[in-house]
Amino acid sequence: MNRxxxxxxxxxxxxxxxRPKRTLGSSHSSHxxxxxxxxxxxxxxxxxxxxxxGSGSGKTTLGRLLVKLEKSxxxxxxxxxxxxTRIRGQALKAFxxxxxxxFQDPYQSLNPQLTIFDTVSEPLIIxxxxxxxxxIKKVRKVLTTVGFSPAEDYFSRYPHELSGGQRQRVAxxxxxxxxxxxxxxxxxxxxxxxxxxxxxxxxLSDLRKKQRVTFLFITHSLAAANFLCDRIGVIYHGNLxxxxxxxQIIRHPAHPYTKALLDALPSYCQDPACxxxxxxxxxxxxxxxxxxxxxxFTLCREADPYQCASETPNxxxxxxxxxxxxxxxx
Amino acid sequence: MPVTSAENTFSAYRxxxxxxxxxxxxxxxxxxxxxxxxxxxxxxxxxxxxxxxxFIPPLIDPIYHPMSGVDPLISYSTGPSLRHWLGxxxxxxDIFSQLLTGARIAFIVGVSSAFMSIVVGTIVGMVxxxxxxxxxxxxxxxxxxxxxxxxxxxxxxxxxxxxxxxIWIIVLLIALFRWPAVARVIRSQTLSLKRRPFVDAxxxxxxxxxxxxxxxxxxxxLPLALLYMTFRVTSAILIEAALAFLGFGDPxxxxxxxxxxxxxxxxxxxxxxxxLLPPGICISLITLSFYMVGRAMDEVLDPRLRKEKALE
Numbered sequence: 001m002n003r004x005x006x007x008x009x010x011x012x013x014x015x016x017x018x019r020p021k022r023t024l025g026s027s028h029s030s031h032x033x034x035x036x037x038x039x040x041x042x043x044x045x046x047x048x049x050x051x052x053x054g055s056g057s058g059k060t061t062l063g064r065l066l067v068k069l070e071k072s073x074x075x076x077x078x079x080x081x082x083x084x085t086r087i088r089g090q091a092l093k094a095f096x097x098x099x100x101x102x103f104q105d106p107y108q109s110l111n112p113q114l115t116i117f118d119t120v121s122e123p124l125i126i127x128x129x130x131x132x133x134x135x136i137k138k139v140r141k142v143l144t145t146v147g148f149s150p151a152e153d154y155f156s157r158y159p160h161e162l163s164g165g166q167r168q169r170v171a172x173x174x175x176x177x178x179x180x181x182x183x184x185x186x187x188x189x190x191x192x193x194x195x196x197x198x199x200x201x202x203x204l205s206d207l208r209k210k211q212r213v214t215f216l217f218i219t220h221s222l223a224a225a226n227f228l229c230d231r232i233g234v235i236y237h238g239n240l241x242x243x244x245x246x247x248q249i250i251r252h253p254a255h256p257y258t259k260a261l262l263d264a265l266p267s268y269c270q271d272p273a274c275x276x277x278x279x280x281x282x283x284x285x286x287x288x289x290x291x292x293x294x295x296x297f298t299l300c301r302e303a304d305p306y307q308c309a310s311e312t313p314n315x316x317x318x319x320x321x322x323x324x325x326x327x328x329x330x
Numbered sequence: 331m332p333v334t335s336a337e338n339t340f341s342a343y344r345x346x347x348x349x350x351x352x353x354x355x356x357x358x359x360x361x362x363x364x365x366x367x368x369x370x371x372x373x374x375x376x377x378x379x380x381x382x383x384x385f386i387p388p389l390i391d392p393i394y395h396p397m398s399g400v401d402p403l404i405s406y407s408t409g410p411s412l413r414h415w416l417g418x419x420x421x422x423x424d425i426f427s428q429l430l431t432g433a434r435i436a437f438i439v440g441v442s443s444a445f446m447s448i449v450v451g452t453i454v455g456m457v458x459x460x461x462x463x464x465x466x467x468x469x470x471x472x473x474x475x476x477x478x479x480x481x482x483x484x485x486x487x488x489x490x491x492x493x494x495x496x497i498w499i500i501v502l503l504i505a506l507f508r509w510p511a512v513a514r515v516i517r518s519q520t521l522s523l524k525r526r527p528f529v530d531a532x533x534x535x536x537x538x539x540x541x542x543x544x545x546x547x548x549x550x551x552l553p554l555a556l557l558y559m560t561f562r563v564t565s566a567i568l569i570e571a572a573l574a575f576l577g578f579g580d581p582x583x584x585x586x587x588x589x590x591x592x593x594x595x596x597x598x599x600x601x602x603x604x605x606l607l608p609p610g611i612c613i614s615l616i617t618l619s620f621y622m623v624g625r626a627m628d629e630v631l632d633p634r635l636r637k638e639k640a641l642e
Contacts, residue, residue: 067534096536109527113549122545123535174535 006081007042008182008214009066014039014075016061016238035061037238037295038075043182048208048215050229050246052222052261058238059218060104063184066216067101068092079182097127100175102185106167106192110159116143117155120173127178142173146203165196172203176213183207186218201228222261226250231321234258239295240315244322253277254324256300294326302328357630367626373619377433377612384430394424396431396584407596409604417604420596425589429608432586436616439501439570439585444562446505451512452555456543458513459520470517473510481507482572489578497580500573504566512558519551553631560624564617571613586613 016036035058043049053059064070066077068084076085084095103109110119120139124130130138143151146169159167168188175183185204189197205228207213219225225232226246233243234257242255253259259277284298288309294300297308307327315323361367387394393401401414404422408414416425458469485503489495495503523529524547532542573579574587575594586609593599593606 069530069533093536096534099534101531101534103527103531105527109531111528111532111546111550114546122532122537126536126538126541171531174531178535 006045007078008045008080009041009043009216010078010081011039011041011062011066012076012078014062014065014077015073016058016065016070017073034238036065036072039235039238039240040075041233041240041243043214043216045181045214046208046212047230048204048217048228050225050232051216051218051235052220052225052232053235054220054261056237057235059220059235060186061238062235063101063186063216063218066182066184067099068095069101093127097123097178098181100178100180100183102168102171102175102183102188104187104190106164106171107159109171110167112159114158115155116157116159116162116170119159119170120177123174123178129178138177139173142177143170145176145207146170146173147199148173163196164192165199168192168196168200169203172200176207176211179211180213182214182216184216184218187220188217189224190220197224204228221265222250222258223265234261237295239325241296241326242322242324243315244318244324248319248322252322254318254322254329255296255326256280256302256328257296258324260299296326304328360630361626364626364629366622367629370619370622370626373615374623377437377616377619380430380433381437384427384434387424387427387430394427396423396428397582399423399427407598407602407605409602416608417602419589419592419605420598425605425608428584428589429586429612431584432589432609432612433616435497435583435585436567436570436613439497439504440563440567440616440620443501443504443508443566444559446502447508447562447566448512448555448559450505451509451558452516452548452551454509455513455516456520456547456551459517460524460539460543460547466517469513473513476507477510479507482569485569485573486576486578489573494581495578497583497585500570500580501566504569508562508565512555512562515558516551516555519554520547523547523550557624557627557631560620560627564620564624567613567617567620586610 014036015034015038017032017034019032020030039058039062041049051059051062061070065072068087072085076083078084079095079099084091087095114122117136117139120142121135124135124138139155140151143154148154148166148169154162154170159170162170168191172188188204189200192200201224204215204217208215217225217229222232229246231244232246232249234241234249234255236257242249242253242258249258250262253262256277256279259279263277263279279301281299281301287293287298290310292310292312294303294308294311294313297303300308303309304327311327313325313327315325316327316329317323318329384396388396388399391399393399401418401422401424404414404418406422407418407420408422409417411417414424414426416429419425419428454469454473458466481504484507485495485500488503524542529542529546532546537545570579570585571587571590574585575590577591577595579585579588579591581588589609590606593602598605
């Protein structure tokens with residue numbers, strides 16, 4: 001296949017299952033939830049990989065697994081070909097310096113009691129990389145990179161004195177101050193308005209161009225992914241259903257779920273020439289009785305009642321870079 | 331020189347941290363609206379003046395020393411006079427100067443034991459809440475065990491076993507018995523804080539548990555801990571007064587409870603209201619004022635408690 005020899009991040013059949021906690025007095029136990037089901041991905045150096053999916057599809061879980069905020073229940077994560085699935089101690093600390101995360105809600109992800117300078121310089125203090133005066137220089141540099149000028153004016157501000165967009169830029173500054181190789185951006189613009197979002201997109205793509213930072217960009221919007229990302233992966237209920245170059249996926253979606261996401265974008269349907277895929281069932285059908293079935297079976301209009309209800313589709317390669325997990329994709 | 335300019339920026343940054351003052355100011359604006367809080371503050375200021383003024387009488391004349399000052403002319407309890415504003419006790423010591431010293435002792439006992447129980451309670455609560463699991467279970471069961479012990483009874487038994495306890499031992503014992511309630515409150519607050527994304531963000535940057543607890547969680551629970559401190563002060567003063575009244579106080583210090591004990595022991599309970607009433611009223615008022623200040627602070631910290639202002 002057309003894989004580069006050394007992807008920055010390689011995920012191999014990663015799974016995560018949330019099991020209900022057994023508490024005293026609750027006789028009736030709920031079922032475990034499969035948040036991620038054997039997801040495999042390669043993310044290459046210097047690219048922005050977009051992970052698209054609806055609410056509860058497991059995209060945030062994947063991000064949290066990648067930055068080791070949660071433990072996986074199966075599969076492996078490789079960073080620059082080193083297995084980092086079960087690292088701890090000093091190795092984990094070294095890993096933390098290389099992999100960073102930008103969180104969804106800028107109103108919650110900054111400590112309200114710390115100044116901007118304290119927040120942004122904290123990673124430098126933790127990793128003991130520099131003296132105090134170089135720390136000040138570095139903080140000034142990253143704050144300028146994310147568009148604060150003059151940066152000094154913001155040193156002693158507190159998060160509540162900043163707008164949402166400014167806070168998110170501070171969060172980006174904190175993530176890049178250690179020069180990480182890989183950043184997980186978990187819906188960084190979902191709480192912001194359009195102009196602020198656009199500014200954040202520009203900062204991210206500048207970082208990719210100038211500092212060769214690799215991003216996993218998690219979003220629910222195919223439009224944002226199309227604008228920013230080189231490649232896109234579509235995830236549905238913990239299953240990666242389609243992946244490929246962004247342009248290819250937007251122009252020629254192969255999986256019915258991707259088509260449904262495209263249908264959901266209002267701008268794509270104002271043009272009368274625009275094709276409306278119409279792949280969603282109006283009322284979901286019942287789960288098939290068998291233990292193997294396509295995860296999208298219950299909502300898919302195009303599903304084959306025999307094949308899709310009795311087999312789990314594997315990734316089918318449509319081209320060298322584009323693949324989808326649908327029997328009808330070929 | 332880039333380095334010096336960076337240093338200058340940094341010092342400018344340090345000196346321009348008015349955030350804390352600003353928050354204090356906005357908190358004060360809310361506090362000021364509360365009548366109980368204002369009354370409590372005024373009362374506390376009076377008691378603070380009393381405590382500060384307690385050093386003055388012995389300087390004027392040694393006969394006004396609260397413990398060893400004996401008036402050569404009087405060797406029995408007398409009522410208020412110009413020479414002794416509140417009268418004298420059974421060996422002719424000045425009651426007014428005893429009352430002033432009592433205020434000082436009440437502040438020392440109340441604030442220091444409250445401070446100690448807050449420190450222990452906050453640390454235990456934060457560690458239990460953040461660590462969770464077995465650590466949480468062990469610490470909270472220990473807190474439960476201490477919490478169900480009747481403080482006064484246990485200290486009485488200890489006093490009976492080991493003889494007279496000094497005032498600092500009493501302070502320590504009160505602190506030791508009063509931390510669990512603080513620990514519970516701080517733990518619940520920590521449980522909600524540790525799920526907040528900024529704690530996740532700190533973990534992603536590689537912060538240790540120690541750093542997360544003391545740098546990220548502690549500043550956010552500290553206002554609550556301070557609030558609880560005012561309530562602990564009240565209970566500490568009451569426990570000390572009760573102990574002293576029952577005869578298990580420190581015989582070397584003049585506290586209000588001690589004064590009440592002398593009234594009672596020497597049979598002046600119903601003969602000398604000028605001796606009985608001042609310490610009794612003072613104990614009630616100081617606990618009341620700390621309580622009122624606490625309630626008003628509660629309103630500052632918890633906006634849900636604030637009264638709606640009538641719209642114009």
